[in-house]
Amino acid sequence: MASDCTTDTEFLKKLTVLYVEDDDSARAVGSTLVSRYCGEVLTARNGSEGLNKYRTHQPHIVITDVDMPIMDGLAMAEEIRKEDRTVPIIVASAYEQLHLLKRAIEVGVDTYLAKPFTRTSLSDTLVECARRLRGESERRHGEKRLLDTICEAFRKLFCIVELCPSALVIANSNGIIEFTNRSFCTLTGYGADEFVGKSIAELNSRAGLPALCHDISATIAAGGIWQGEIYSRRKDGASYWEYTVISPLCDESGRVASYMITLEDITVKKQLTGILLPTAVEDPTGRLAGGLVHKLDNVLSVINGYGALLKLAPELAEESQEYVKMILTASAQASTLTHDLLLYCKSARGQLPGLLK
Amino acid sequence: MTERVLFNKDEMLENMDNDTEFMESILEDSMVALVSYLDNLQALFARDDRGGIHILAHTMKGVAANISAPALRDVCLKIEDASHGGDFETAREQLPELAEVITLTVAAIKNSVR
Numbered sequence: 262m263a264s265d266c267t268t269d270t271e272f273l274k275k276l277t278v279l280y281v282e283d284d285d286s287a288r289a290v291g292s293t294l295v296s297r298y299c300g301e302v303l304t305a306r307n308g309s310e311g312l313n314k315y316r317t318h319q320p321h322i323v324i325t326d327v328d329m330p331i332m333d334g335l336a337m338a339e340e341i342r343k344e345d346r347t348v349p350i351i352v353a354s355a356y357e358q359l360h361l362l363k364r365a366i367e368v369g370v371d372t373y374l375a376k377p378f379t380r381t382s383l384s385d386t387l388v389e390c391a392r393r394l395r396g397e398s399e400r401r402h403g404e405k406r407l408l409d410t411i412c413e414a415f416r417k418l419f420c421i422v423e424l425c426p427s428a429l430v431i432a433n434s435n436g437i438i439e440f441t442n443r444s445f446c447t448l449t450g451y452g453a454d455e456f457v458g459k460s461i462a463e464l465n466s467r468a469g470l471p472a473l474c475h476d477i478s479a480t481i482a483a484g485g486i487w488q489g490e491i492y493s494r495r496k497d498g499a500s501y502w503e504y505t506v507i508s509p510l511c512d513e514s515g516r517v518a519s520y521m522i523t524l525e526d527i528t529v530k531k532q533l534t535g536i537l538l539p540t541a542v543e544d545p546t547g548r549l550a551g552g553l554v555h556k557l558d559n560v561l562s563v564i565n566g567y568g569a570l571l572k573l574a575p576e577l578a579e580e581s582q583e584y585v586k587m588i589l590t591a592s593a594q595a596s597t598l599t600h601d602l603l604l605y606c607k608s609a610r611g612q613l614p615g616l617l618k
Numbered sequence: 619m620t621e622r623v624l625f626n627k628d629e630m631l632e633n634m635d636n637d638t639e640f641m642e643s644i645l646e647d648s649m650v651a652l653v654s655y656l657d658n659l660q661a662l663f664a665r666d667d668r669g670g671i672h673i674l675a676h677t678m679k680g681v682a683a684n685i686s687a688p689a690l691r692d693v694c695l696k697i698e699d700a701s702h703g704g705d706f707e708t709a710r711e712q713l714p715e716l717a718e719v720i721t722l723t724v725a726a727i728k729n730s731v732r
Contacts, residue, residue, distance in 0.1 A: 283677075284677050284680050285651070286647060286651055286680070286684055287680045287681070289647070290634070290644055294634070328673075355683065376680065376683060376684075377680075377684045378633060379633050
């Protein structure tokens with residue numbers, strides 16, 4: 262129930278009360294008075310009937326007499342308490358029955374109301390119950406709002422991680438992979454769940470380098486960051502170079518809670534440094550072209566990465582979204598140009614590929 | 619008998635949220651019920667229905683409390699306590715007084731709300 266009321270009395274007006282009393286006269290008086298403070302009053306003539314009505318209607322407050330035929334009020338209260346630890350239960354009885362107070366406390370009754378009610382004693386007791394229920398309602402709403410905020414933050418984070426241009430893998434503290442993002446699938450050709458449940462060592466053994474795996478395991482077991490180049494293999498068997506960083510993520514106590522692994526395809530860079538450099542050394546034009554392509558590639562990585570993140574921003578205006586789309590399209594075209602330029606640099610004959618003509 | 623309060627109208631009106639109409643409807647029902655309860659109680663004593671006596675005395679005490687009739691409530695309480703303790707002879711001895719107090723209380727109520 263939403264607690265949008267400014268006072269406990271207003272809140273009480275929205276509540277349903279179950280009033281259990283075997284005496285017709287007392288029930289008529291009690292229920293009429295209660296109805297002046299509460300939203301709805303349900304009545305029952307004994308504990309058994311009261312329990313049934315409680316189960317059917319789930320009232321917010323229960324007021325019950327003690328001495329009743331079939332099932333007394335305390336036995337009913339005991340049964341209700343087994344099913345609901347929070348619903349306020351008020352026992353209404355005569356002063357002569359105060360000796361029942363001990364048993365009432367034992368069964369979890371909240372408060373005791375002496376009969377016959379006075380207007381003040383009844384309204385004070387009901388308002389006190391409403392105050393408690395309102396507080397609980399507001400606490401629950403606060404918790405829900407917090408949970409919604411956390412869920413929304415997680416949803417955004419998940420989108421960012423999922424659509425991040427870098428290949429990402431998350432593993433638990435035992436090194437068991439729990440998540441791989443979309444870019445990982447694009448890079449490796451493996452499905453999103455194919456590595457989930459497997460170890461980091463298995464991830465890095467695609468290239469079949471057991472000695473390297475041992476080095477990785479030893480480093481991360483010591484809490485260190487492992488990074489290095491791996492000549493890896495896609496699912497279809499094609500080889501490529503990847504730059505891998507395995508970072509431990511620690512909890513508040515400093516213990517490793519999980520690992521984040523980023524994988525970057527560095528095949529092009531390796532080709533530039535490993536193949537073009539010898540050419541560049543021999544040819545100043547090739548050196549210049551290789552350097553330009555390398556720098557341009559770095560700039561494009563930044564544009565592509567931040568462009569993709571900007572696209573996810575929910576507050577981005579429609580017009581701005583169009584601009585971001587155009588930036589990303591232009592950036593993709595520029596990436597194609599760098600690849601063509603790379604081919605040109607690699608070409609001993611210096612022939613221009615299609616796009617550069 | 620004259621020192622005892624038979625009916626406290628102000629107290630009852632206060633307890634009934636100062637709703638005169640509501641108070642009068644409760645009084646009307648209660649007066650009919652009390653007379654009927656007295657007949658039933660006498661019948662229970664005649665049958666020696668001890669469980670029934672205790673329950674009915676308790677109910678009558680509740681009605682008396684609801685209508686702010688302390689003298690009647692006190693007599694009902696004596697019967698309830700005595701029957702609860704198994705002393706049905708003492709409980710039975712209260713019957714004439716109960717009948718008298720009911721008659722006086724009804725008269726006091728009628729006089730008060732007239």
